[in-house]
Amino acid sequence: MNNLLQVRVTGILIEEDSILLVKQNVNASRGWSLPGGRVEQGETLEEAIVREIEEETGLATKVVKLLYICDKPDAVPSLLHITFKLERIGGEIRLPSNEFDANPIQDVVMVPIDQLVSCGFSERFQSLAANGFPDAGSYQGLKSNIGL
Numbered sequence: 001m002n003n004l005l006q007v008r009v010t011g012i013l014i015e016e017d018s019i020l021l022v023k024q025n026v027n028a029s030r031g032w033s034l035p036g037g038r039v040e041q042g043e044t045l046e047e048a049i050v051r052e053i054e055e056e057t058g059l060a061t062k063v064v065k066l067l068y069i070c071d072k073p074d075a076v077p078s079l080l081h082i083t084f085k086l087e088r089i090g091g092e093i094r095l096p097s098n099e100f101d102a103n104p105i106q107d108v109v110m111v112p113i114d115q116l117v118s119c120g121f122s123e124r125f126q127s128l129a130a131n132g133f134p135d136a137g138s139y140q141g142l143k144s145n146i147g148l
Contacts, residue, residue, distance in 0.1 A: 030120030
């Protein structure tokens with residue numbers, strides 16, 4: 001059986017105490033998410049996150065460091081979730097074309113970190129962001145352990 005595990009990457013870009021978010025239906029309680037997506041066949045993790053950020057937000061970025069590796073075994077297929085800290089190297093924020101997306105992105109904005117909870121993120125994730133992502137570069141177990 002194929003696709004027993006899906007690898008997804010998300011990027012965290014912070015500038016002036018604000019974090020890059022995309023408005024997209026995540027679940028019933030959250031309409032905002034970190035930009036990112038699925039790693040495609042033949043792609044490195046870095047290539048995947050740089051591509052996804054450019055496609056979803058218009059920004060050119062580079063990976064600064066690995067933040068967290070997490071599992072979401074209850075997803076179908078099971079999910080390996082890898083989060084990177086990014087730095088902007090070019091581009092301007094814009095909406096994606098959404099032409100092939102079943103869950104289109106409706107907005108792309110920089111949100112103050114202290115407003116993450118009001119965007120539907122957990123207090124745990126807001127605290128991690130506010131404190132510079134302690135334990136960066138580590139395996140965190142379940143994705144819920146980082147508040148996502």
